[in-house]
Amino acid sequence: MGMTITEKILCHHTDLKEIHPGMLINARVDIALGNDITAPIAIAEFRKAGGLKVFDRDKVVLIPDHFTPNKDIDAAQQCKFIREFAREQKLTHYYDVGEAGIEHALLPEQGIVLPGDLVIGADSHTCTYGALGAFATGVGSTDLAAAMMTGEVWFRVPETMKIVFSGKMKKWVSGKDLILYIIGLIGVDGAIYKAMEFTGETIGRLSMADRLTIANMVIEAGAKNGIFVPDDITKAYVEERAKRPYRFYNSDPDAQYADVINIDVNKIEPQVAFPHTPSNVRGISQVGDVKIDQVVIGSCTNGRIEDLRVAAGILKKKKAAPHVRLIVVPATQGIYKQALQEGLIEIFIDAHAAVSTPTCGACLGGHMGVLADGEKAVSTTNRNFTGRMGHTGSEVYLASPAIAAASAVLGRIASPQEL
Amino acid sequence: MKFRGKVWKFGDDIDTDAIIPARYLVSSDPAFLAAHCMEDADPEFVKKISVGDIIVAGDNFGCGSSREHAPIAIKTAGISCIVAKSFARIFYRNAFNIGLPIFESRDLWDMVSEGEEIEVDGSSGTIRMLGTCRGPLRIEPIPPFMQQLLRDGGLMKHITKKRA
Numbered sequence: 215m216g217m218t219i220t221e222k223i224l225c226h227h228t229d230l231k232e233i234h235p236g237m238l239i240n241a242r243v244d245i246a247l248g249n250d251i252t253a254p255i256a257i258a259e260f261r262k263a264g265g266l267k268v269f270d271r272d273k274v275v276l277i278p279d280h281f282t283p284n285k286d287i288d289a290a291q292q293c294k295f296i297r298e299f300a301r302e303q304k305l306t307h308y309y310d311v312g313e314a315g316i317e318h319a320l321l322p323e324q325g326i327v328l329p330g331d332l333v334i335g336a337d338s339h340t341c342t343y344g345a346l347g348a349f350a351t352g353v354g355s356t357d358l359a360a361a362m363m364t365g366e367v368w369f370r371v372p373e374t375m376k377i378v379f380s381g382k383m384k385k386w387v388s389g390k391d392l393i394l395y396i397i398g399l400i401g402v403d404g405a406i407y408k409a410m411e412f413t414g415e416t417i418g419r420l421s422m423a424d425r426l427t428i429a430n431m432v433i434e435a436g437a438k439n440g441i442f443v444p445d446d447i448t449k450a451y452v453e454e455r456a457k458r459p460y461r462f463y464n465s466d467p468d469a470q471y472a473d474v475i476n477i478d479v480n481k482i483e484p485q486v487a488f489p490h491t492p493s494n495v496r497g498i499s500q501v502g503d504v505k506i507d508q509v510v511i512g513s514c515t516n517g518r519i520e521d522l523r524v525a526a527g528i529l530k531k532k533k534a535a536p537h538v539r540l541i542v543v544p545a546t547q548g549i550y551k552q553a554l555q556e557g558l559i560e561i562f563i564d565a566h567a568a569v570s571t572p573t574c575g576a577c578l579g580g581h582m583g584v585l586a587d588g589e590k591a592v593s594t595t596n597r598n599f600t601g602r603m604g605h606t607g608s609e610v611y612l613a614s615p616a617i618a619a620a621s622a623v624l625g626r627i628a629s630p631q632e633l
Numbered sequence: 634m635k636f637r638g639k640v641w642k643f644g645d646d647i648d649t650d651a652i653i654p655a656r657y658l659v660s661s662d663p664a665f666l667a668a669h670c671m672e673d674a675d676p677e678f679v680k681k682i683s684v685g686d687i688i689v690a691g692d693n694f695g696c697g698s699s700r701e702h703a704p705i706a707i708k709t710a711g712i713s714c715i716v717a718k719s720f721a722r723i724f725y726r727n728a729f730n731i732g733l734p735i736f737e738s739r740d741l742w743d744m745v746s747e748g749e750e751i752e753v754d755g756s757s758g759t760i761r762m763l764g765t766c767r768g769p770l771r772i773e774p775i776p777p778f779m780q781q782l783l784r785d786g787g788l789m790k791h792i793t794k795k796r797a
Contacts, residue, residue: 238778255661255701263789281659288659338699338723354701354727356788364792368778402646403693407722436693438722491646578655578698597697599648601673602655 216466218374219443220409223349223463227332235373235472243273245327246361247335249317249574250278250289253296255355256336260362268303269365275307275326276300277317280574285581315546315572318342318430318514322422323546325455329444329462334358334367338433339514339596345425346452347444347462352433372438373472374409379416381480386630388524389424390516390594390614393431394485396477398495406436408472411465416479417442422451423520430515431596434492486592486627487612490600498617498629508591509534509622510603511615512543512570513577516594519549519556521615526558528619528630529565535625540567541576541583565622579603585610592621634734634755634783636713637763638685642747645691647674649724652695652703666702667709684711687751691717691742695724701731708733714753716741716760716772729779732787736760737773744770755783 217225217232225233227241248256253276260268268274276296281289300308307326314320318339321327327343333350334340336358343350353367361367377396397404410432412425420428425442432440442448444462452460484498511517511525522544534540542562544550550572553559562569570576576583577595585591585604590611593603598610611627620630651674653666660666671678688694688707694717695703704727707715714734728735734755741760745751750763759769775783785791 238776251658252699252701255705258661259789263793286659292659292661336699336701338697340699352699352723354699354704354723354730356701356730357726360730360788360792364796402696403719403721406693406719433697433723436696436721578650580655580658597648597650599650599697602650606673 215470216468218409218411218465218469219347219441219463220349220374220411220439221371223330223332224369224371233371235371237371239369239371240366241332241369242365243334243361243367244331245273245275245333246358247275247317247333247337247340248358249280249337250282250293250296251280252336252355252358254292256358256362257296257299259356259359263359263363265363268362271304272306274303274305274362275321276305277309277314277320279314279316279572280578281580282573283311283571285575313547316514316517316574319517319545319549322346322426323548325452325457328452328456328458328460329448330460334361339430341432341437341439342426342430342514344429344439344441345422347442347448349439349441351439372407372409374411375405375473375475376411376413376471378474378476379412379414379479380476381416381478383416383479384483386484386616387482388614388616389420389427391482391485392479393428394487394495394612395482397431397435397493398485400435402434402491402493403436405432408437410435410437410440412440412442418445421520422447423518426518427515434596484614484617484629486617487598489598489609489611492598492612501627504590504611504627506538506592506621506626507589508539508541508583508585509618510541510576510583510591510593510595511618512545513574513595514545515596516615517543517545517549519552521594522549522553522558525615525619526561528616528633529623530561532565532623534566534622538622538625540565540622541570542567543570543576544572546572576603592618592627594618635752636685636687636734637752638687638713638750639683640687640689640745640747640749640751641682643674643688643690646693646696647690648697649695649700649703650697653700653706658700658702661702663705663709666706670706670710679710682711685713686711687753688712688715689742689745690715692719694720696721699723701727704728704731704733716753718742729782730788732783734783738770740770
């Protein structure tokens with residue numbers, strides 16, 4: 215019987231000849247990732263269980279990115295704890311403030327995750343790397359501790375849901391709109407425990423940035439992983455970054471799928487997820503008049519150079535509305551520098567944006583843009599749960615960089631077409 | 634594996650930001666996390682519960698962030714087990730990995746009221762609603778591997794045992 219790309223990658227990381235959905239397996243990991251919030255528990259568990267050395271210092275990756283640059287003394291202590299562990303273990307891939315970035319933007323950019331890899335991360339948005347044709351999934355700190363010790367992790371092999379995109383995307387429609395549309399369609403548990411495989415003629419024209427955004431948010435539909443079969447676009451992206459061998463997998467023609475969803479992207483307009491769940495989506499034409507206080511452009515979902523280019527294109531020679539605080543967060547130091555060289559940072563500053571060093575801070579209400587009671591924000595991030603970006607009385611509207619930039623200028627949720 | 638306690642009910646899609654808000658993730662001290670357990674879903678929760686009580690929730694409990702702080706907060710606050718219609722997958726893993734028993738039942742939520750006392754028997758796979766004449770309810774059996782994790786006291790102890 216044929217296998218899906220997800221099943222093949224999982225299978226090739228075990229000693230089994232074939233696997234099928236529902237099986238419980240132990241799989242070898244290529245990369246095990248943690249951040250300043252999740253790694254402290256993992257390190258403590260690792261030590262408590264008698265761990266002295268991680269299974270492979272090239273494969274355990276620690277990135278302090280959530281409450282960094284250290285937002286307060288407690289955050290500083292957590293960062294110090296993981297920094298000391300990274301030094302003690304001589305980890306190859308530890309990146310601190312000044313050379314780091316948001317983990318899920320940094321790892322693909324630096325070629326640390328590659329096609330065919332099996333990646334676990336103690337961060338739910340680890341699923342981002344599925345865009346490269348890797349199996350990548352979020353786990354908890356104890357899973358990370360176990361992987362640091364043994365190099366293995368347990369999985370229940372997921373069933374796969376196939377999403378087939380056809381048609382041409384309208385102007386201002388991006389990967390963010392496609393994934394928000396799907397989450398709206400199937401709900402926040404619509405793909406629970408499943409793999410989501412994205413395919414169809416539209417994918418062949420989709421940039422790596424758009425694919426990373428789509429894979430990033432499959433967790434918001436409850437999925438275990440999201441995945442794209444690698445192609446020439448993948449090849450062009452990884453060729454210049456990879457420092458070790460990688461492998462392209464594909465799905466067999468007779469692979470079994472639990473569901474198949476066909477989507478004509480031509481029918482999709484820019485999407486906005488209303489509070490307080492990512493599935494509460496509306497097309498931009500159905501939004502109505504929603505006055506906003508803050509706009510955040512950035513995060514592991516939409517902080518890449520392509521996102522900043524779109525936002526800068528809209529903000530050029532314009533200013534954020536006087537009542538709107540505009541915050542732009544390039545996702546890595548590399549992206550920041552690139553944006554500077556392309557003149558994007560100047561456009562943002564002229565538009566009265568606060569441009570921040572890379573950090574997850576604002577997305578989870580940590581720092582760098584926390585919302586007060588009653589405030590409304592348009593954000594290119596991934597979650598709009600109650601209190602996600604600050605006070606439980608605040609509201610978050612999720613959208614693409616294009617919608618976020620236009621909304622900043624007009625002071626209400628708006629399309630660039632209105633400018 | 635028997636748990637007896639009062640029921641605290643929550644709806645669908647209770648996310649980990651509601652279980653333990655990100656503003657408290659500057660610490661991984663279980664007692665600190667427990668003091669803020671469920672704070673953004675019910676600010677009085679920690680004051681109201683007694684040791685051994687049981688959370689009964691709807692679909693997709695624990696969705697969102699991978700933070701293990703969420704099941705740690707619930708376990709340390711004194712909740713003995715969770716019965717939900719379904720769990721988000723990372724929360725599901727985390728609960729077994731840290732030794733917090735969780736069970737799936739599609740029917741319990743509609744049959745119990747908050748404050749009612751129930752007994753969950755993980756071994757026989759039944760839930761009894763005490764103080765009523767309603768018969769026991771079947772729960773989904775826990776897969777053998779997860780049972781092993783609970784018996785061993787979580788994933789790290791399971792691994793240590795296997796390696797010894």
